[in-house]
Amino acid sequence: MNPEPFLQLDRVIHEKGRLGIMSMLAASPELSFTELRDALEMTDGNLTSHMRTLQEAGYVSVSKSYENNRPLTTCSLTPAGKKAFANYVNLLEQIVQQNKPK
Amino acid sequence: METNWAAEHLQVIRTLMERSAVYRRALAPVMTLNGAMGTGAALAGWVLKISSLRAFILFWACVGALAVAGSFLLVRRQALKESEPFWSPPTRRITQAMLPALVAGFIVGAVVWARVVSAPESLDNMLLMLWLALSWVVLYGCAFHAAGFFMPRGMRIFGWAFILGGCGLFALGIPDWADRFVYAHGIMGFFFGVLHLAYGVYLYFTEQRKNEM
Numbered sequence: 001m002n003p004e005p006f007l008q009l010d011r012v013i014h015e016k017g018r019l020g021i022m023s024m025l026a027a028s029p030e031l032s033f034t035e036l037r038d039a040l041e042m043t044d045g046n047l048t049s050h051m052r053t054l055q056e057a058g059y060v061s062v063s064k065s066y067e068n069n070r071p072l073t074t075c076s077l078t079p080a081g082k083k084a085f086a087n088y089v090n091l092l093e094q095i096v097q098q099n100k101p102k
Numbered sequence: 103m104e105t106n107w108a109a110e111h112l113q114v115i116r117t118l119m120e121r122s123a124v125y126r127r128a129l130a131p132v133m134t135l136n137g138a139m140g141t142g143a144a145l146a147g148w149v150l151k152i153s154s155l156r157a158f159i160l161f162w163a164c165v166g167a168l169a170v171a172g173s174f175l176l177v178r179r180q181a182l183k184e185s186e187p188f189w190s191p192p193t194r195r196i197t198q199a200m201l202p203a204l205v206a207g208f209i210v211g212a213v214v215w216a217r218v219v220s221a222p223e224s225l226d227n228m229l230l231m232l233w234l235a236l237s238w239v240v241l242y243g244c245a246f247h248a249a250g251f252f253m254p255r256g257m258r259i260f261g262w263a264f265i266l267g268g269c270g271l272f273a274l275g276i277p278d279w280a281d282r283f284v285y286a287h288g289i290m291g292f293f294f295g296v297l298h299l300a301y302g303v304y305l306y307f308t309e310q311r312k313n314e315m
Contacts, residue, residue: 019111020118027119028191035191039118089115095108 137299144291
């Protein structure tokens with residue numbers, strides 16, 4: 001078995017919580033912090049911590065605005081994040097393929 | 103072992119992406135309801151001889167309002183049944199996508215209604231009635247096409263059917279043989295009734311098959 005795809009997996013995305021965030025954002029142009037938190041059933045602190053890691057890796061951009069006089073935090077994938085996520089999914093598919101019984 | 107976690111990860115990704123992006127309410131009942139209402143309304147329009155432009159606009163605006171209310175109730179019932187929020191992000195995105203074209207249709211109808219001259223049976227008004235019906239068809243198609251980016255791909259094709267059908271009838275003009283008010287109700291009945299019913303039946307079988315998979 002070729003261990004190469006497994007070794008190439010992006011550790012930033014590989015963590016369960018961050019994988020959830022990346023998956024949600026990959027399918028949507030942008031999502032609010034609240035939408036992500038509710039959909040992934042995370043606490044504010046947990047989501048903030050994961051978002052910070054993803055931001056530091058350059059995968060997610062966060063913008064703050066106001067809607068009906070209330071602060072609104074919106075998250076979206078950066079081009080680098082989209083590329084990294086597509087690469088991660090490709091590697092997972094390779095792992096599944098190479099371990100399929102022939 | 104490794105295959106299992108990789109496959110599980112892929113499944114998690116797929117599920118989350120679907121949850122994030124795709125509208126998951128069953129649309130067959132919504133389409134069937136709207137189709138039945140559209141067909142029934144067209145028949146009622148013929149039988150009741152709703153032939154003045156103002157009455158035509160008012161009549162179809164009421165049918166539209168009832169159809170929207172009925173659709174929301176059906177969607178809400180499904181959401182409650184699945185213990186999910188009614189006003190979910192996909193529902194909100196779809197509403198936002200559909201709104202500009204639907205508002206444009208409403209404004210066009212309201213403007214025409216307000217500007218109709220006193221002679222309700224004049225030829226100009228009868229032409230306006232047909233053009234209004236076709237404008238609604240095309241704008242409704244645009245609304246569905248926009249919503250189709252957050253729904254199964256078939257919705258965009260459904261939107262295109264309205265856009266191309268409406269534009270095609272614009273290009274063909276008004277046939278000499280047709281009684282104009284009957285023709286206008288016929289256009290509404292065909293697009294908002296028959297097409298919805300046909301798509302509802304198609305969805306009934308395809309959505310059921312998807313659920314069984």
